[in-house]
Amino acid sequence: MTEPVLEIEDLSISFGPAKHRVTIVHEISLRIDRGEIVGVVGESGSGKTLTSMAASDLLPAGAHRDATKWRFEGTDLMDANRAQRAAALGGKLGVVFQDPMSSLNPARRVGSQLSDAARFWGKRSRSDARSDVIDRLRRVRIASPEQRVDNYPHEFSGGMRQRAMIAMGLMTTPSLIVADEPTTALDVTVQADVMELIKELNETEGTSVLLVSHNIALIAEVCHRVLVMYAGRIVEEVAASDLATSARHPYTRALIASVPSVDADPSQELAAIGGVPPDPGHLPPGCAFADRCPLVTDRCRVERPELVNGVACWEVD
């Protein structure tokens, strides 16, 4: 069981016609081992959602994907056609999407939407799939799931819909769950519930998780390993337990510093990272973070640092 669940190398994602192609994600490599929870953190536009969608073969129409390696549970997906990819991923990769209000089909009953994968990939009968749905809804702590299974999404609250989304990801006991901001739309108590559920699943079923979030505190709490993305590149890769103490990249340090603490003096201004991320169409030749970096040198502006020993920075190593 040493084979990783997911292996991607040199993944680039770009948009637009050949002449004006804008690259959003640059040569990212990603490896998730069995039973591992990997977090991807970064601010809006850093390419973290696109990376997770590429990993689950759900890029939007018009996106171009380039990679040198893409394997799922040992199956090569690089040259696979649609049917082969479906056979490899169907029922084995669960995806939890970020917007619960729009990610469920308004015209279908919740139970029917949830049971699709179990019926097709798990070969469950209609009534078995239905009891599976009720079981999963109960596990995500939806009250009276026997009635709720026949509801339409508009009869669910936002929190319930997000939990139903997560239940959908759990229907077939997948080997990898890709969760894109699974708790961003939820209030704090529900967030904690959902994270607890993901951890529990990871511990009991050995399910690997790719967790995407802008919330570095949440990532540090749940994940084993953290990838920090900035402007479409991984700038740091670090064990979650070491995150607070041994994060080296100035961007990671700034992200950690910007998490407000309960003990902080409320009259003080919150720590923030000055400036905005660069336009993906006009990336600087050097390090993309240079303009916002406290450690910037002349070298940073002309020469781009590669990811070496878990960090992409000239000034730290």
Add this chain to the structure above:
Amino acid sequence: MHWGRFLAQRLLRVVVVSIVLVTATFITVRMVPGDPALKAIGMQSDRTPAEQAKALKQARSDLHLDRPLPVQYLETLRSAVTFDFGKSFQTGQKVTQIISDRVGSTLRLALGGTIVMLVIGVPLGVVIGALTNGRRSGLEVGFSGISGFVGSIPPYVLSVIGIFLFAYTWSIFPRIPEGSLLDDVLPSLALGLGPAFLLARVVRVETLDVLQQDYVRTARSKWLPWTRLYARDVMPNVLTPALTIAGVLFSSLLGGAVVIEGIFGRNGLGATLINAVQLGDYPVVVAISLLFGFLVVIANTVVDILIAFIDPRTLVAA
């Protein structure tokens, strides 16, 4: 649980629309120039002016045209409620008889046109939508041009082209009705082709919209065969707006049916209606208008019910 209220609302709408329709028809037929009583008795040269005046008076009395307008209005309303429209001013035949003799032909044509519209319009729109999702801008431009062109050809022009090509040049279809189902093919195509392309345009845009929705991405994440993806997650959401548009197109389709019946030599309500308007044959005009109006309301009610079945959120709004 909202069904009772929903259906009651639709029924009330049928009643209100029918009243408005009767009133509007009542007013407009009386605005048409000419005296229906005079047209009914005709101009007979052997009558003396006194006899002519007497006959006219008699005709007015027979046709209830000498009564005050409010009384005539109430009589019209009553005839609409009881479905007894009396006799034609012109032929003296019972109006219900005139209609029942001809309505079948018109209904078959309208039904045929509707089937052509739906069977061509919906799949064409969905396929072109799926093919032009973020790519093939050439196909998109081509389809917009062709569908806009075909959609704007009036049905009578299509009828003439159709008859010329498929009944004269190649004798595939009969030139005049022969009493078989083949009679209905050409007129249905002429009637439904334009609306089909207009519908396809709307359906294409709706399909593109639905394909970009988050819930389709959710559905794609299940890796089901694409036939299931379209049948379960895409089509229900495309059909809701498509059926609404189809309901609207149905009323213009009905108008087109009235016009092209004559071209195909069909003995339908169209020619009867046009004649009746010209001759001021009030009961016939009111009855046929009411029938057509009723058909439009029924079609749209059927659409609403179908939509409520497909997308239950509409019931909540009711």
